[in-house]
Amino acid sequence: MSQNPLENLNPLLAKVKMPGRVFQLPSKGLFYAPGVLAEHVKDGEVQVKPMSALAEIKIRSADLLFSGKVIRELCQECVSEILKPEQLITKDVDALFTFMRIATYGNSIHVITAHDCRQAKAHDLNINLEPILSNPRNAILAHRDTLYKIPLSNGQVVNARPPTYEAAMNVAIQRNQIAKLERDGEALDEKLLEAIMLDDMSAVIESVETELPDGQPIKVTNNEHIIGWLRSITKVLMNELLVGVRKADQWGFDFSQEVTCPECSEKYKHTMELDPINFFFG
Numbered sequence: 401m402s403q404n405p406l407e408n409l410n411p412l413l414a415k416v417k418m419p420g421r422v423f424q425l426p427s428k429g430l431f432y433a434p435g436v437l438a439e440h441v442k443d444g445e446v447q448v449k450p451m452s453a454l455a456e457i458k459i460r461s462a463d464l465l466f467s468g469k470v471i472r473e474l475c476q477e478c479v480s481e482i483l484k485p486e487q488l489i490t491k492d493v494d495a496l497f498t499f500m501r502i503a504t505y506g507n508s509i510h511v512i513t514a515h516d517c518r519q520a521k522a523h524d525l526n527i528n529l530e531p532i533l534s535n536p537r538n539a540i541l542a543h544r545d546t547l548y549k550i551p552l553s554n555g556q557v558v559n560a561r562p563p564t565y566e567a568a569m570n571v572a573i574q575r576n577q578i579a580k581l582e583r584d585g586e587a588l589d590e591k592l593l594e595a596i597m598l599d600d601m602s603a604v605i606e607s608v609e610t611e612l613p614d615g616q617p618i619k620v621t622n623n624e625h626i627i628g629w630l631r632s633i634t635k636v637l638m639n640e641l642l643v644g645v646r647k648a649d650q651w652g653f654d655f656s657q658e659v660t661c662p663e664c665s666e667k668y669k670h671t672m673e674l675d676p677i678n679f680f681f682g
Contacts, residue, residue: 420449420478423499425492426536426652430544431562436488438481446481448496450504471565474500489562491652498653502529513670515661525670527657538651548606550644552637557609559619560645567603571596598627604645605630 422445429437429444437446455477458470471493475485478500482488488496501509507530514522540547548560574596581588607621608629620626633641656671 420447420503421499422447423495423533424536426495426538427489427492427562428538428541430541431489432487436482436484438483441481444492446479448499448503449478451478451500456504478503486564486566488565490565490568491562493565494655495653498529498533498655502533509672511670511672513659515659515664515666515668517661517664517666519663520661521663523662525657525659527670527672532653532655536651536653540651548645548648550641550648552640554637555611558605558641558644559607559609560604560648561606562649563603567599571600571603574599598630601630601641602627 425444425446427444429441437444451474455474458473471485471488475482475496479485479496482496485493507528508526509529511525511527512522513525514520548562550558550560552558574592578588578592578596602623605626607619608626609617609619611617620629630638656669658667659670660667
């Protein structure tokens with residue numbers, strides 16, 4: 401029996417396996433518990449390999465994307481240092497799709513864009529992705545401990561967090577259900593609309609600091625209690641919460657490009673569609 405360890409290697413793979421490239425997640429890995437990224441990963445730097453043709457075919461399936469199966473398989477194939485991809489925050493997932501596109505196709509992406517002026521026409525545009533990656537706007541992450549702490553005018557303090565990919569996909573599934581009802585001309589389910597709003601908001605709340613009637617401070621992490629609180633707060637408090645979350649979320653890559661309209665010569669911003677179905681095949 402042969403003892404040659406090279407005997408079982410597939411000789412066809414030598415010219416198709418590419419080394420990939422190291423990228424830094426915009427979060428720098430700061431929001432993750434142990435086990436989400438490989439233990440040796442430092443500062444969110446991961447090696448990203450090109451996608452296979454079969455992996456790209458799977459991206460076309462919205463059902464697989466919503467289930468989270470595709471992101472798990474993509475990470476196993478292209479970014480093996482990410483161990484629990486469903487627990488990644490959405491900003492890092494958006495970045496990963498960009499990294500994988502660059503590793504597979506290079507720095508340029510073709511888009512179709514149009515201004516909103518009266519004489520506007522659609523135009524082809526090639527966007528270089530490298531300048532986007534060189535400006536992650538993550539300096540504010542140095543204040544991560546207070547970045548997502550949102551004081552409300554009633555004295556309560558919300559400790560927010562960036563939404564995970566898993567939570568975002570759950571909300572997307574519910575929104576698709578509503579879109580289907582609208583397409584079918586059926587009456588919208590008020591309970592479903594309410595569930596989407598509450599799930600969307602509770603997904604970005606880690607805890608709420610408040611006081612008991614006797615003045616004792618307490619930090620509430622129970623999700624059912626948080627959802628009950630979201631049902632009861634006033635519009636003023638809800639607006640304070642929304643503004644606080646938006647303000648805290650101003651970090652990561654800016655996926656927009658300044659463009660000059662050929663028709664009216666006015667500058668405008670084109671924001672890339674990061675839905676992977678469009679991002680890779682649009």
